[in-house]
Amino acid sequence: MPLLNKILFVEDDPDIQMVAQLALEAVGGYTVQMCSSGAEALAVAEQFAPDLILLDVMMPGMDGPTTLAELRKKPTLAQTPVIFMTARVQRHEIEQYLALGAADVISKPFDPMTLSTQVADIWKRAYETRSR
Amino acid sequence: MKPDPAEQFELLRRRYAAQIGERVAAIIASWHHLEQSQWEKAAGIETRQLAHKLAGSAAMFGFADLGAIAREIDIGLKEWLEHDQPLTEATRHYLTQQIAQLQRLAAEGKVTAILPPIATEPAPTPSAAMPAETPAPPLTPPQPVATSMPSNPAPRPTLPVVRDQNGRPHTIILVEDDQEFGNNLSQQLHLFNYDVHLIADLEGLPTLVRALNPAAIIMDVVFPNGDLAGTEAIAAIQRERTAPVPVIFLSQRDDFTARLAAVRSGGHAYFAKPVDAGRLIEALDRLTGAEENTPLRVLIVDDDPDFGQRCVHSLEAAGMYARAITDPRETLDQLQSFQPDLIILDMYMPICSGKELASVIRQQDRYVGMPIVFLSAETNRSQQQSALLLGADDFLAKPISPEDLVAAIAARAGRARYVQRFLIRDSLTGLLNHQAVESELAREFARAERLQQPLSIAIIDIDHFKRVNDTYGHVVGDQVLRSFARLLQQRLRKSDLIGRHGGEEFLVALPNTSVIEARTLIDTIRNSFAALRHYGTSGMFSVTFSAGIAGYPQHRSQIGAMQAADAALYQAKRAGRNRVVIDTTSNESTASPIVAVAEPSSPPQPHWRALIISANGIQRRSMRQALAEQGVTYQLVNDVERALAYDAPIRPNLIFVDMTQIEGTRIPNLILLREHFAPARIVTIAPTAAEPRAAATTAFGADDYLLIPPAAGTLPALLDRLSASERSML
Numbered sequence: 001m002p003l004l005n006k007i008l009f010v011e012d013d014p015d016i017q018m019v020a021q022l023a024l025e026a027v028g029g030y031t032v033q034m035c036s037s038g039a040e041a042l043a044v045a046e047q048f049a050p051d052l053i054l055l056d057v058m059m060p061g062m063d064g065p066t067t068l069a070e071l072r073k074k075p076t077l078a079q080t081p082v083i084f085m086t087a088r089v090q091r092h093e094i095e096q097y098l099a100l101g102a103a104d105v106i107s108k109p110f111d112p113m114t115l116s117t118q119v120a121d122i123w124k125r126a127y128e129t130r131s132r
Numbered sequence: 133m134k135p136d137p138a139e140q141f142e143l144l145r146r147r148y149a150a151q152i153g154e155r156v157a158a159i160i161a162s163w164h165h166l167e168q169s170q171w172e173k174a175a176g177i178e179t180r181q182l183a184h185k186l187a188g189s190a191a192m193f194g195f196a197d198l199g200a201i202a203r204e205i206d207i208g209l210k211e212w213l214e215h216d217q218p219l220t221e222a223t224r225h226y227l228t229q230q231i232a233q234l235q236r237l238a239a240e241g242k243v244t245a246i247l248p249p250i251a252t253e254p255a256p257t258p259s260a261a262m263p264a265e266t267p268a269p270p271l272t273p274p275q276p277v278a279t280s281m282p283s284n285p286a287p288r289p290t291l292p293v294v295r296d297q298n299g300r301p302h303t304i305i306l307v308e309d310d311q312e313f314g315n316n317l318s319q320q321l322h323l324f325n326y327d328v329h330l331i332a333d334l335e336g337l338p339t340l341v342r343a344l345n346p347a348a349i350i351m352d353v354v355f356p357n358g359d360l361a362g363t364e365a366i367a368a369i370q371r372e373r374t375a376p377v378p379v380i381f382l383s384q385r386d387d388f389t390a391r392l393a394a395v396r397s398g399g400h401a402y403f404a405k406p407v408d409a410g411r412l413i414e415a416l417d418r419l420t421g422a423e424e425n426t427p428l429r430v431l432i433v434d435d436d437p438d439f440g441q442r443c444v445h446s447l448e449a450a451g452m453y454a455r456a457i458t459d460p461r462e463t464l465d466q467l468q469s470f471q472p473d474l475i476i477l478d479m480y481m482p483i484c485s486g487k488e489l490a491s492v493i494r495q496q497d498r499y500v501g502m503p504i505v506f507l508s509a510e511t512n513r514s515q516q517q518s519a520l521l522l523g524a525d526d527f528l529a530k531p532i533s534p535e536d537l538v539a540a541i542a543a544r545a546g547r548a549r550y551v552q553r554f555l556i557r558d559s560l561t562g563l564l565n566h567q568a569v570e571s572e573l574a575r576e577f578a579r580a581e582r583l584q585q586p587l588s589i590a591i592i593d594i595d596h597f598k599r600v601n602d603t604y605g606h607v608v609g610d611q612v613l614r615s616f617a618r619l620l621q622q623r624l625r626k627s628d629l630i631g632r633h634g635g636e637e638f639l640v641a642l643p644n645t646s647v648i649e650a651r652t653l654i655d656t657i658r659n660s661f662a663a664l665r666h667y668g669t670s671g672m673f674s675v676t677f678s679a680g681i682a683g684y685p686q687h688r689s690q691i692g693a694m695q696a697a698d699a700a701l702y703q704a705k706r707a708g709r710n711r712v713v714i715d716t717t718s719n720e721s722t723a724s725p726i727v728a729v730a731e732p733s734s735p736p737q738p739h740w741r742a743l744i745i746s747a748n749g750i751q752r753r754s755m756r757q758a759l760a761e762q763g764v765t766y767q768l769v770n771d772v773e774r775a776l777a778y779d780a781p782i783r784p785n786l787i788f789v790d791m792t793q794i795e796g797t798r799i800p801n802l803i804l805l806r807e808h809f810a811p812a813r814i815v816t817i818a819p820t821a822a823e824p825r826a827a828a829t830t831a832f833g834a835d836d837y838l839l840i841p842p843a844a845g846t847l848p849a850l851l852d853r854l855s856a857s858e859r860s861m862l
Contacts, residue, residue: 015189018144026137058184087187087203099750099841109192109199112141129752129768 008050028116038062057086081126148193180209302347320409347420353383367397378419410615428545431472432456446534474545479508503548558632561617569631588650588683595709597636604668678704682715742766743784754841772801791818
C-alpha cells in the first residue's frame with residue numbers, strides 16, 4: 001500500500017483550518033496544504049499532487065461537489081481519493097456524495113485527536129478496495 | 133522539542149472561546165437585521181453563513197450546545213435560500229425560538245463558562261469514530277472469518293448497547309482549576325459512561341447546577357479565592373435545594389479542618405489527591421445509585437390470611453417485597469417463582485406443621501442456605517428449641533408489633549442476602565465467582581439453543597498482571613482488577629454475564645450477540661481500559677488486556693466454546709497481547725448453522741455467499757452496502773479473469789457481475805462464469821439507464837439482473853426470487 005503523506009485540505013472556515021492543520025500535521029504527521037476555496041484548490045492541486053483530498057461540501061463560491069467534478073477532469077487527480085466533510089446529514093445525502101465518487105464522508109465537527117486515524121482508515125480502505 | 137498537540141488545541145480552544153460571545157452576538161444582530169429588512173434574501177444569506185460557520189466549528193471546541201442551535205438555524209434557512217421555498221410562519225417561529233435560545237445561553241454566561249473537554253476516547257473502528265447518530269454507511273467489508281458465520285445475526289447495534297445499559301449517562305459537574313488534571317479526570321470518568329461538565333472556577337456554578345441538575349458534583353476544595361472556597365460554594369448550593377446534590381471533594385489537603393469543613397458543607401465523600409479514578413468511580417456509583425439495590429423479598433406461610441396480609445403490609449411499608457400464602461403445599465412453587473431472601477413460617481398449620489415444612493425445604497440442596505424464621509404464639513421453650521434444631525434460624529413470638537417484625541426481618545434478610553452474595557460473588561470485584569458464572573453460563577447456553585439465538589463468550593485476561601503486582605504491590609493490583617470489573621459492568625448490559633474466573637482472568641457471556649458483534653464490543657472496552665490511568669506509588673500507569681471470543685452456534689457445547697475462547701485468548705497473547713481474537717475453528721457438530729430471527733412468513737433463505745465482479749467503484753460500493761444490509765457475506769474481484777482464478781475456501785453461490793464484462797463480444801465470459809461456478813446463480817449488475825441491455829443478458833444465461841444503485845427492497849426481492857427458483861428446481 002502506498003504511504004499516505006500529502007493531504008490537500010479545502011475548507012473556508014479558518015478556525016476549522018487551524019484545528020485540522022494541527023490534527024493532521026502534529027497528530028497525524030502528514031504534509032498538509034490548506035486551501036480556502038474550491039478555486040484555490042484547483043489552482044494548487046496539480047502542483048501539490050496530493051495523495052488524498054479532504055473537501056468541505058458547503059463553501060461559498062464553488063461548492064464541494066463542483067470542486068470534485070473539476071478536480072476529476074485533471075488526469076493526475078482523476079484517481080485521487082477524495083473525502084467530503086459535512087455536517088450531520090441524512091443518509092441519502094451521504095449516498096449522493098459517495099455516488100459522486102467520494103471515498104467517504106467525514107462528519108463535522110470532527111474530533112481533532114482522532115481525525116488523522118479516521119483519515120488513515122479511509123485511505124487504507126480506499127486502497128484495499130481498489131487493489132482487490 | 134515539538135509542542136504537544138493537546139496543548140496547542142487547548143490554545144486554539146481558548147482563543148475560540150474568547151471570541152465565541154462575539155460570534156453569537158453577530159448571529160443575533162444579523163437575525164434582527166433580517167427581521168427588520170422584511171426578510172430580504174441578502175440578509176438571510178448573511179445570517180445563514182454566520183450560523184453555518186458556528187455550527188461547523190463550535191462543537192469541535194467544546195460548545196456542542198451552541199453548535200446544535202446554530203445548526204438548526206442553518207438548516208431552517210436552507211430551503212428558503214437554496215430552493216426558494218418561502219419561509220413559513222412555523223419555520224419563522226421555530227427560528228425565532230432558536231435565536232432566543234442563543235440569547236439565553238449568551239445571557240447566562242454559558243458561552244464562556246462551559247468548556248467541556250474534547251472527547252478523546254480512542255476511536256479505533258470507523259463506526260466508533262463517527263458520532264453515534266451519523267448514519268455512516270458500512271464501509272468495512274466483513275473479515276474473512278465472516279464466511280463461517282451464520283447470516284443475519286440478531287440485531288445488536290454496538291454503540292447504543294454500550295451506552296444504553298442504565299438509560300442516559302449520569303451528568304457530573306467537575307469543578308477543577310487545574311486544567312490538565314481536570315481534563316484527565318473527565319476523560320477517565322467518561323470511560324465509565326459519566327457525562328462530565330468541566331468548569332474551571334466557582335463562578336456560574338449555581339446556574340449550572342440549576343440548569344443541569346447533575347447526579348453529583350466533584351469539586352476541588354482549594355481555589356485561589358480563599359482556602360475553603362469550594363466548601364462554602366457547596367454549602368450555598370445545598371441550602372437552595374430541597375434534596376441535596378451528592379458532592380465529592382478532592383483536595384491537596386488531607387487535614388482534619390478541611391475534611392470537617394467538607395462534611396459540614398454537605399459533602400458526601402472526600403478524596404485527597406492524587407485521586408485514583410477507580411475509587412472515585414466506586415464512590416460516584418454509590419452516590420448516584422448506579423449500584424444495584426433491590427428490595428429484600430420475604431415469603432410468609434401462615435394459614436391465617438389476615439395475619440399474612442398484615443405482615444405483608446408492614447414489610448412493604450418498610451420497602452420490602454412480601455408475599456403471603458395460606459397453603460403450605462404451595463411453598464416450593466413460591467420459593468422458585470418468587471425467589472425470596474427469607475421465609476416466615478407459622479408454627480402450627482392444619483396441613484403440616486412449620487417444623488415439617490422447614491424440613492421439606494431444607495432437604496433441597498438449593499434452599500439449604502434459605503433463612504427460615506418461625507412465627508408463633510409458642511412460648512414453650514423446648515418446642516422452640518426443637519424447631520431451631522430442625523433448621524429454623526430464629527423464632528419470633530406472636531403477637532409481634534409491626535416495628536419489631538420489620539426490624540427482625542430486615543436485619544436477617546439483609547444479612548442472608550449479604551452472605552448469599554459472598555457465596556456467588558467474588559469478594560474483590562463483586563462479579564460472579566467461578567462456580568456461579570459456570571452454572572449461569574450453562575443456563576445461557578440452553579437458552580441460546582432453545583431460542584436459536586447466538587451467544588458469545590469472551591475470556592479476558594489482564595496483560596502482564598504479575599508485573600503490576602510486583603511493581604506496585606497487591607493493593608494497587610487489586611484496585612486495577614476492581615476498576616476493570618466496574619468498566620465491564622458499566623459497558624455491558626444487565627442481561628450479560630460477567631464473572632471473575634480467577635486471578636486476573638474474567639469471563640463474559642453475551643446472549644443474543646454474534647461473535648463479530650462481541651468482538652467490536654470487547655474491542656471498544658479494550659480501548660477504554662487501555663486509556664484508563666491507574667495510580668501507583670511511583671506514578672501513573674496503564675494496563676491492557678487480551679481477549680479470546682467464541683460462541684454458539686459455532687460451538688454447540690459450553691465446554692467446546694470455552695476451550696475455543698481459551699485457545700483464541702492464547703493466540704491473542706502470542707500475537708503480542710492487547711488485542712481481541714475470535715475463534716475461527718469450524719463447527720464441532722455438523723448441524724446446520726442457524727439463521728437467527730428469520731421472519732416467520734418469509735421462505736427460508738439459502739446461505740448466500742456472493743462474489744462481486746466489478747471494477748466500477750460506485751457499483752462495488754452500492755453492492756457492498758446492499759449485501760451487508762442483507763447480512764450476505766461477499767468477496768470482491770475486479771474482472772471475470774480474476775473471478776475464474778479466484779480460489780475461495782467456500783465457493784460462492786451467488787455471482788454479481790458488471791454488465792459491461794459479459795455483454796456484446798464478452799458474452800463468452802458469461803458462459804465461462806456459469807460453468808466455473810455452477811450451480812451458483814449469476815446476476816447482472818448495471819446502471820438504471822441500461823436496464824434493457826441488462827435484461828437482455830438473461831437470454832444468454834444470467835439468472836437475473838439488478839439495477840445500481842438498488843432501490844430499497846430490490847435486493848431482498850431478488851434474493852427471494854432466487855431462493856424460490858432454487859426450491860422449485862429441487
